[in-house]
Amino acid sequence: MTEATHSAPAPSPSGFRLDRSSWAWVGVAPFLLFAVLFLIAPTFFLIIGAFQDADGHFTFRNISNLFQPSIIASYWISIQISAASAITGAIIGFFMAYAVVLGGLPRWLRPTLMTFSGVASNFAGLPLAFAFLATLGRTGLVTVFLVKWFDFNPYAHGFNLLSFWGLTITYLYFQIPLMVLILTPALDGLKKEWREASSILGASPWQYWRYVALPILWPSLLGTTLLLFANSFGAIATAYGLTGSSLNIVTILLYAQIRGDVLHDQNLGYALALGMILITGLSNGGYIWLRARSERWLR
Template identity: 55%
Template sequence: MIHTAPPSISQSETVPQATPPTPPRKPTRRNLSWLGLVPFLGFALLFLILPVFYLVNGAFQTPDGRYSFETMLSLSAPEIAGSYGLSLKLSFASAAMGTVFGLILGYALLLGGLPSWVRRAFMTFSGVASNFAGVPLAFAFIATLGRLGLVTLVLRDVLGINIYAAGFSLFSFWGLTLTYLYFQLPLMVLMITPALEGLRPEWREAAESLGASRMQYVARVALPLLAPSVLGCFLLLFANAFGTLATIYALTSANYPVVPIVLFQQIRGNVLYNPNLGYALAVGMILIMGLSNTLYFILRRRAERWQK
């Protein structure tokens, strides 16, 4: 009987190994975190995107419904261009003064060695005052600095200073600028606070160890670092003042022809009634404020480099 040897396994051949059984796949859970954005997206669609499309569509129409560039070209009319110029001047003046005085005040509160309770009290006041505008603010300034206001009468009867005889008027350019400062100044303090808190104490100590004075540190170290943040805050203050309507309307009874008042008169007025021109004015405001916000975001990204 012949016995045959079992077949040998060559080295080139591999023995197949059993693969472990794969566990059953669990059903993928849908990412529900995006649902939190649904209210915001709906709000933006209804009150931002669709109104902008409506305004742009109306700005390129004539009152009889015909599409034309005539309405947009009418923005170059002298009275319309003058209203834009007046709004730009008023916004620039209030934003510039708010930026300068707000930066000085914020620096004094955070880095000037004032007691902590002063800082907390003023920051609380700034949060309230930055949102205090419209008719209540106009009434407060009329009762304070109007022709028969409290401060006006005290200056006249006690100190013998008649500010209205000297040329001041609450309803003039500088009177309106002063009124705007009431909410521009605290808003600047709130916006510049994070940038001021980002200034590290060791930077000042290093500058002082090299022989720099306090003013040299501020001029050559702090201000160059704060410049993008300060310019960004200025742009936001400019946009904030450019779109203000209720305060100036209540103060001047629509007799100061800035762009928001002219727009209001074109849409809701009885004499000047041209809704399409009002839409064109609104589109011009959107372009100016959109440019300001775009430049702000660019400066903000640049400021975040040294704050990290």
């Protein structure tokens, strides 16, 4: 604020315009300084650390050490859970968004779903883990219900909330709403005229979706799926609250590493973080690129 004030030494508008080219950047200096101190430099130092040994010499050893079975396994389980929850969430989210936008359901359902999605997409972390323990845990309501009425105990058939599918089902609670929130505007962009035109030209609903709607929607669909992937890849609190540290996803491994250097190698920890940045960076980059493509049709 004050910086912006100082950057305008002359109170008169004309005086200001004279030196705007040289001094205007001072107005964003506080923001840039903040970004460097608390966003860019910390990340940069981690990346540097990933390429150093304990004495500070340059090395690729940390990167190659990432390819040991236990670390690869934790990346892999993270990728699998993120992909499963992203793809399932995208499909269910698509059908829910479709149902309220184009499905001809009562109009009041749409704002209700949107509001609820806003809440549920932010209802993550530990409270979400508690909610699913109360639902699908060993004494959870749904488990008890299934045992009592259908004589079916999911835990006797290999289900475990503290597992791959348990975590995936839990993650869907914030993945589906995020999909609904992002996809609804895209579905709104499908103009009624396109459907009418294709039906006048004799296209079946399937042909309309195959040749008109999906080619327009696919950047949004794929892009949002990538966003959901990154969203669950970086998540930790839900998994930590649900499984403690029994499920070895990469965020939990990194958490243990930061807490107590479980890898017995500080620099390997930095390389672990670098691997995460790469994966979330790639999927977010894909999302941003695809979003730019999809916006062509949504004006």
